[in-house]
Amino acid sequence: xxxxxxxxxxxxxxxxxxxxxxxxxxxxxxxxxxxxxxxxxxxxxxxxxxxxxxxxxxxxxxxxxxxxxxxxxxxxxxxxxxxxxxxxxxxxxxxxxxxxxxxxxxxxxxxxxxxxxxxxxxxxxxxxxxxxxxxxxxxxxxxxxxxxxxxxxxxxxxxxxxxxxxxxxxxxxxxxxxxxxxxxxxxxxxxxxxxxxxxxxxxxxxxxxxxxxxxxxxxxxxxxxxxxxxxxxxxxxxxxxxxxxxxxxxxxxxxxxxxxxxxxxxxxxxxxxxxxxxxxxxxxxxxxxxxxx
Amino acid sequence: xxxxxxxxxxxxxxxxxxxxxxxxxxxxxxxxxxxxxxxxxxxxxxxxxxxxxxxxxxxxxxxxxxxxxxxxxxxxxxxxxxxxxxxxxxxxxxxxxxxxxxxxxxxxxxxxxxxxxxxxxxxxxxxxxxxxxxxxxxxxxxxxxxxxxxxxxxxxxxxxxxxxxxxxxxxxxxxxxxxxxxxxxxxxxxxxxxxxxxx
Numbered sequence: 001x002x003x004x005x006x007x008x009x010x011x012x013x014x015x016x017x018x019x020x021x022x023x024x025x026x027x028x029x030x031x032x033x034x035x036x037x038x039x040x041x042x043x044x045x046x047x048x049x050x051x052x053x054x055x056x057x058x059x060x061x062x063x064x065x066x067x068x069x070x071x072x073x074x075x076x077x078x079x080x081x082x083x084x085x086x087x088x089x090x091x092x093x094x095x096x097x098x099x100x101x102x103x104x105x106x107x108x109x110x111x112x113x114x115x116x117x118x119x120x121x122x123x124x125x126x127x128x129x130x131x132x133x134x135x136x137x138x139x140x141x142x143x144x145x146x147x148x149x150x151x152x153x154x155x156x157x158x159x160x161x162x163x164x165x166x167x168x169x170x171x172x173x174x175x176x177x178x179x180x181x182x183x184x185x186x187x188x189x190x191x192x193x194x195x196x197x198x199x200x201x202x203x204x205x206x207x208x209x210x211x212x213x214x215x216x217x218x219x220x221x222x223x224x225x226x227x228x229x230x231x232x233x234x235x236x237x238x239x240x241x242x243x244x245x246x247x248x249x250x251x252x253x254x255x256x257x258x259x260x261x262x263x264x265x266x267x268x269x270x271x272x273x274x275x276x277x278x279x280x281x282x283x284x285x286x287x288x289x290x291x292x293x
Numbered sequence: 294x295x296x297x298x299x300x301x302x303x304x305x306x307x308x309x310x311x312x313x314x315x316x317x318x319x320x321x322x323x324x325x326x327x328x329x330x331x332x333x334x335x336x337x338x339x340x341x342x343x344x345x346x347x348x349x350x351x352x353x354x355x356x357x358x359x360x361x362x363x364x365x366x367x368x369x370x371x372x373x374x375x376x377x378x379x380x381x382x383x384x385x386x387x388x389x390x391x392x393x394x395x396x397x398x399x400x401x402x403x404x405x406x407x408x409x410x411x412x413x414x415x416x417x418x419x420x421x422x423x424x425x426x427x428x429x430x431x432x433x434x435x436x437x438x439x440x441x442x443x444x445x446x447x448x449x450x451x452x453x454x455x456x457x458x459x460x461x462x463x464x465x466x467x468x469x470x471x472x473x474x475x476x477x478x479x480x481x482x483x484x485x486x487x488x489x490x491x492x
Contacts, residue, residue: 041461049423051424051427052421052427055426055430056371059430061370061371062359062371064371064373065359065429066375066423067371102359103359104358104446106446108444113329115446147376147399147422168490171483171487178479180376180400233482233483234478234479235475235479239401240461240472241478269423
């Protein structure tokens with residue numbers, strides 16, 4: 001059996017894990033937020049969120065009805081065979097997951113407004129490929145709803161605005177989003193690279209677990225500073241007031257052109273759904289952030 | 294911050310007693326509608342056509358559920374709220390014509406809807422975003438579905454619910470609006486944060 005033969009089942013399991021069970025780091029952050037929240041309504045919202053997470057796990061149903069549009073991050077070893085068949089296998093998994101879990105069909109043609117009915121369509125789901133040395137095939141699914149996606153932003157700052165400009169842009173983005181992206185949210189922030197690199201890196205930064213700060217201490221410090229100031233806004237859980245607005249900030253960057261200073265922000269709702277598996281040779285499958293299968 | 298268990302149909306007198314930040318649970322009929330269903334409903338009102346579902350003294354739910362069809366019967370698997378702000382542009386005309394008593398959603402609605410709620414006797418209740426497993430558990434039956442040609446999320450789902458909630462009253466019939474209050478506080482805090490960052 002070749003690795004590609006396992007892709008459909010593994011991708012199906014990943015989608016299923018992601019929509020039903022939140023990763024441990026996200027649950028831990030929500031529990032801590034509940035313990036520390038001082039606003040009465042805010043604390044109540046967090047309690048309902050925790051109750052809902054537990055109920056979804058117990059009944060094995062999607063924890064949020066917006067099962068989003070899936071994005072697959074593929075890290076393929078250069079030695080993996082039949083790379084050209086992987087996307088097709090994932091599309092099959094997507095269609096099966098939509099029917100059997102089930103998911104809400106969310107892929108709509110922007111011109112005809114017709115829903116494809118199976119969560120597949122042009123660039124849907126989308127794929128992000130990395131070819132790495134070796135023979136492992138690593139698949140990650142990110143399930144992200146429309147509510148948080150609507151408030152992603154890119155700012156083409158002037159280079160002289162510097163770090164202060166970045167902070168201001170992130171605060172503005174968070175305040176503008178207010179209650180609508182289902183706070184407490186997670187922020188992916190990317191600096192540099194031009195519009196497409198920055199937005200791509202900002203979203204990819206959302207994959208990093210909440211208990212892992214940036215490995216570069218100076219960037220980790222900026223993450224902490226942005227975390228603190230955005231939580232001072234008082235938006236609170238579900239935008240109903242409180243001290244928990246942001247669960248974490250993940251920053252990534254690319255080098256920039258001397259004339260440009262792009263800053264991209266991707267917001268993830270509290271239901272930060274992701275799951276990863278590694279398919280080794282000889283059919284060995286390892287699920288990396290859920291121990292369910 | 295008192296507790297109200299509302300049973301549909303809900304009278305105007307009953308709704309006017311409810312205050313901002315009160316907790317509400319609903320038993321009876323709730324009907325889902327989001328962007329496309331609102332657009333179609335408004336075109337029905339303008340053409341003088343009757344809607345194929347009844348909202349009078351009932352609750353409207355901004356939601357696109359996850360559903361499953363077992364044989365011929367629909368079942369709701371997950372049903373939390375969607376962002377209500379997108380429906381702000383429709384709601385005055387919608388409330389006037391449909392006589393809806395309660396709107397359930399998330400993230401709040403604006404001044405125009407707040408004014409319309411005072412005028413026509415309706416409240417806005419916030420349901421926790423993402424709380425779809427809890428929402429589905431309170432749904433006892435799917436009474437019907439209309440406008441399924443709009444796709445599953447945008448169709449109108451007529452749902453029989455028991456103790457649907459907890460919901461927090463975020464707009465009452467006296468023009469109070471919790472989200473607008475919070476937004477004002479946030480704006481003031483933001484100015485302070487920015488001033489501090491500038492040094």
